[in-house]
Amino acid sequence: xxxxxxxxxxxxxxxxxxxxxxxxxEIIGRVxxxxxxxxxxxxxxxxCCRFGxxxxxxxxxxxxxxxxxxxxxxxxxxxxxxxxxxxPPKVEYRLTDLGLGLSKAFCGVWLWAEAxxxxxxxxxxxxxxxxxVQDPS
Amino acid sequence: xxxxxxxxxxxxxxxxxxxxxxxxxEIIGRVxxxxxxxxxxxxxxxxCCRFGxxxxxxxxxxxxxxxxxxxxxxxxxxxxxxxxxxxPPKVEYRLTDLGLGLSKAFCGVWLWAEAxxxxxxxxxxxxxxxxxVQDPS
DNA sequence: ATTTATACTTACCCAAAAGAGAGTATGGAG
DNA sequence: CTCCATACTCTCTTTTGGGTAAGTATAAAT
Numbered sequence: 001x002x003x004x005x006x007x008x009x010x011x012x013x014x015x016x017x018x019x020x021x022x023x024x025x026e027i028i029g030r031v032x033x034x035x036x037x038x039x040x041x042x043x044x045x046x047x048c049c050r051f052g053x054x055x056x057x058x059x060x061x062x063x064x065x066x067x068x069x070x071x072x073x074x075x076x077x078x079x080x081x082x083x084x085x086x087x088p089p090k091v092e093y094r095l096t097d098l099g100l101g102l103s104k105a106f107c108g109v110w111l112w113a114e115a116x117x118x119x120x121x122x123x124x125x126x127x128x129x130x131x132x133v134q135d136p137s
Numbered sequence: 138x139x140x141x142x143x144x145x146x147x148x149x150x151x152x153x154x155x156x157x158x159x160x161x162x163e164i165i166g167r168v169x170x171x172x173x174x175x176x177x178x179x180x181x182x183x184x185c186c187r188f189g190x191x192x193x194x195x196x197x198x199x200x201x202x203x204x205x206x207x208x209x210x211x212x213x214x215x216x217x218x219x220x221x222x223x224x225p226p227k228v229e230y231r232l233t234d235l236g237l238g239l240s241k242a243f244c245g246v247w248l249w250a251e252a253x254x255x256x257x258x259x260x261x262x263x264x265x266x267x268x269x270v271q272d273p274s
Numbered sequence: 275a276t277t278t279a280t281a282c283t284t285a286c287c288c289a290a291a292a293g294a295g296a297g298t299a300t301g302g303a304g
Numbered sequence: 305c306t307c308c309a310t311a312c313t314c315t316c317t318t319t320t321g322g323g324t325a326a327g328t329a330t331a332a333a334t
Contacts, residue, residue, distance in 0.1 A: 064294090065293085088300075
């Protein structure tokens with residue numbers, strides 16, 4: 001596929017009405033966030049996870065953010081939350097079909113990032129070099 | 138495609154080393170942000186834009202955020218910045234091939250959001266209803 | 275001489291996001 | 305009787321994001 005035809009493809013996406021656009025943008029803003037993406041990836045790799053497992057699989061996340069993100073995902077219908085009334089508590093999370101669909105959609109972005117990280121790093125060092133020449137502090 | 142085979146497909150993504158994973162995650166965190174996504178969409182629809190055009194096409198963005206986001210995108214090699222040394226100033230932005238690739242990759246997420254926003258809205262109202270039953274304030 | 279246009283930059287400020295750390299409930303193991 | 309495990313929740317503090325408004329440079333138009 002040439003670059004020109006690709007651009008045409010993208011330009012020919014169905015244009016919807018503005019209200020719908022804003023809704024879709026809101027959803028993307030909500031869903032395209034670091035922790036959500038990471039959790040979706042983890043839950044794609046391992047279908048069923050407890051809170052502690054997710055916490056360990058997601059290095060750097062705080063309990064607070066983990067709870068918060070999982071709640072938002074549950075609210076949006078991306079994960080199910082199974083609470084077992086036992087002690088100590090046990091809660092299992094898994095992706096819904098909707099969540100799995102998002103996982104599949106976002107997969108393209110992961111692949112892009114994996115395929116292009118070298119170009120991005122090069123762009124960054126080029127930019128830094130250029131800035132250093134123009135502004136030798 | 139069945140759900141099972143889809144999950145298997147996703148699980149069979151090439152697993153890379155942890156350092157690379159972290160790099161890729163950092164890139165996704167950087168790039169999966171509201172303004173970046175909107176600007177990429179605008180620049181996909183209209184190949185070449187001046188600062189003021191982007192500002193008008195991107196309702197709600199402040200000059201500060203527009204400058205900031207464009208600079209980050211330039212740094213990451215997603216857009217080029219053509220400065221014409223005229224007065225009043227004239228600067229043109231356009232996507233690089235790298236940026237266009239991201240646009241294409243992220244396109245799947247837009248389509249997912251457009252296709253599933255009704256399910257998400259339903260999930261949200263269901264969740265709100267359930268919460269109202271459990272916690273009738 | 276003054277205004278206009280453009281693409282910023284800088285300084286200041288507020289609100290929201292996120293981290294740290296302690297607290298909670300409770301049955302079972304020792 | 306004490307401790308542990310789990311999945312939180314709460315409070316407090318720090319960090320970040322992002323808005324507003326003013327300033328800059330200069331050629332051309334009035």
